[in-house]
Amino acid sequence: MKASLVPSHCRRVGAGILLVALADFLFYGQPAGISAFIFAIVLAAAVVAIHPTGLNDARVWLKPAALFAALLPLVENVSPLSVLVAIAALAIFALSLAGRLRTRPARIARQLGLFLLAAPFRFARDFFRWRKVARQLGRPRLRLAAIAVWVMPLTLGLAFLALFGAANPIIEHWLSLIDLYALLDKIELPRLIFWLVVLAGVWAFLRPRLPRFAPRLRRVVPAAPVARPARISAEDVLFGKAAILRALIVFNALFSVQSALDATYLWGGVALPNGLTYAAYAHRGAYPLVATALLAAGFVLVALRSGSETSRDPLIRRLVYLWVAQSIVLVISSILRLDLYVGMYALTYLRVAAFIWMGLVAAGLALIVARIALAKSGEWLLSANLLTLSATLYVCCFVNFAATIANFNVDHSLEMTGQGVPLDFAYLHSLGPAAMPAFARLIEHQSKTTAADEPGYRALVAVEKSDKVRYLAAQESWRAWSFRDWRLLRYLDRQVPFVVPDNSQSQSPGR
Structure with missing residues (x-):
């Protein structure tokens, strides 16, 4: 078994999966017609891609031309006979590209018969044989580690996806459209069987081999025992x-x-x-x-x-x-x-x-x-x-975060701009003395747009006045001095006090 075995397997598996997808599109639940010819041409192209050196001889056009002629009955009509001719032609074409076809017609017929008998079992036999040989040679094979290596990426990936779903309503909407039960209901057992049958069928053409009735693993496995690789811990895998x-x-x-x-x-x-x-x-x-x-x-x-x-x-x-x-x-x-x-x-x-x-x-x-x-x-x-x-x-x-918050909330409030949300006066008042300049600016704005005797305006002025009196009383002690309070005191000294006129004396007795 050569060192390039694993890459060739990957190419064949990839080609097989693509052919299965194409067969599902062309044949499953669909009538057979020109789709059979299209699939045969694509299968032949995949065989050429797997064995490109098979067309290196001088008469390179003969093999594709002969195959095309053998596939023409599928264009005329899809029948058991035309399908049988196409399968035989594809088998001979694949064996010839792999360098396994004899020259005499009798031997070709014998090879064709053996190929068709072994074709349904080629994929399963190759799978178990490769695992056995890889284990004996100490080569990489499909193990639990190949699955476990995805545990951490998928787990954290789901965590990130959940966070994105919580952060983004659009992603949350996409996730809500996924109905796992509906997806499980769409899994059709007959369709899975169809895929496996197609994969087993095309695999025989992608890896054309004739059955061997005597095992020859002794030629592949070296006589001397090969040291097994060091045991890999779960942490190294995950x-x-x-x-x-x-x-x-x-x-x-x-x-x-x-x-x-x-x-x-x-x-x-x-x-x-x-x-x-x-x-x-x-x-x-x-x-x-x-x-x-x-x-x-x-x-x-x-x-x-x-x-x-x-x-x-x-x-x-x-x-x-x-x-x-x-x-x-x-x-x-x-x-x-x-x-x-x-x-x-x-x-x-x-x-x-x-x-x-x-x-x-x-x-x-x-x-x-x-x-x-x-x-x-x-x-x-x-x-x-x-x-x-x-x-x-x-x-x-x-x-001064309190002043920053107060200024922003006042400047962007409904009372100041006519849009946005109403000002939360309780929260604004809880910000303390630093909010007084913003409070004063709000009162000044309200004095231009609101009647002086309106209860809401009078309440604002009263709160502003009581807060100012309480703050000035607390600042009388030199121990309370700070540079921020000094700046606020200078602002309050420059501020012109708001006077709310007392309209109770000017109201008429009839009111």
């Missing part, structure tokens, strides 16, 4: 190079779908499906996408450990770069989603924290790429993330 490569291919495909949807609906401005608003699309996706990016980062750290075989593989490194780049795009999309949601509703401390957290996640993903590209250690990555977090927290100490 998280080895092959599993990580498959996982990266699956994950990049899933992330590309999500990125394409965001590019279409968020960045491209394409109208969303009926019944779905941008606010709902944005709100659903912010936090699940950040969780997805964190899971992706954890996988990258495990997959490309320092000094591991996977960290040195160029293809895996390129796939990791692509996947991390897509993860960063997801985080940016999450920030845009949250920004859309805040624009539709309002800003809160939690949403500000979410913005900062998403930025830290994006920075962490970028640092992972830097760690891989620069071949740094895990300690370097941890230190870089801690420095980034420390710098972010330090900068946040100088940001």
Whole structure:
């Protein structure tokens, strides 16, 4: 058995699967006609692709021409006789390309008879024979590891798909259309049998062999025993190079779908499906996408450990770069989603924290790429993330988040712009003294659009006045001084107080 045996098997299996799909399209539940001729021509082309050296002689046109002439009865009429002629011609054509056809007609007839007798059993016999010979030669064969290597990619792939379903209503709608019970109902046992019969039939032509009545494995198996390969642990199978490569291919495909949807609906401005608003699309996706990016980062750290075989593989490194780049795009999309949601509703401390957290996640993903590209250690990555977090927290100490939230909510409220959502006065008041400038700006705006004696306006002025009095009283002690409070006090000193006229004396007694 030659070293090129496995690649040739892969080519034959691939060709066999394609021929089965073509046969299902042409024949299953369909009347037979010109489809038989088309299938025979495609089968002959597949035989040529498997044995291209069979057409190297000087009279290369003779074999295809003879086969074409033998297949012409299928064009005239599909009958048992024309089918038998076509099968015999295809068998002789395949044996000739494989270099196994004799020259005398009597011997050709004997070979043809043996070929047709063995054809239905060729696939099953080859399958078990290859497994036995591969085991004796210590060659790779179909084992449980070939299935187990997909466990981790498919498991994490389903986890990412579930997160995308939670983040994206469109993907959730697609998933809801999948009815597993309906799919199981569509599995037809007769169709499966048809596929197996077709595969067994075309396999005999893709690997034309004559039956051997005496086993000759002794010629294939070496006399000296071959040392068995070292035992592979379950961890090497589930998280080895092959599993990580498959996982990266699956994950990049899933992330590309999500990125394409965001590019279409968020960045491209394409109208969303009926019944779905941008606010709902944005709100659903912010936090699940950040969780997805964190899971992706954890996988990258495990997959490309320092000094591991996977960290040195160029293809895996390129796939990791692509996947991390897509993860960063997801985080940016999450920030845009949250920004859309805040624009539709309002800003809160939690949403500000979410913005900062998403930025830290994006920075962490970028640092992972830097760690891989620069071949740094895990300690370097941890230190870089801690420095980034420390710098972010330090900068946040100088940001007046309460004032930022209050100003944003007031400036984008229904009371100020005539659109959006009504202002949450209770939340605005809970922000403390930092919200007083925004409160004052709201009152000034209301004074131009609302009657001075309206109860709502009078209540706003009263709340603003009591908050100011309470704050100024607390600032009388020098111990309460801070630079932020000093700036607020200067603002309050410059502010012109609002005077609400008392209209009770001017009202007529008849009222």
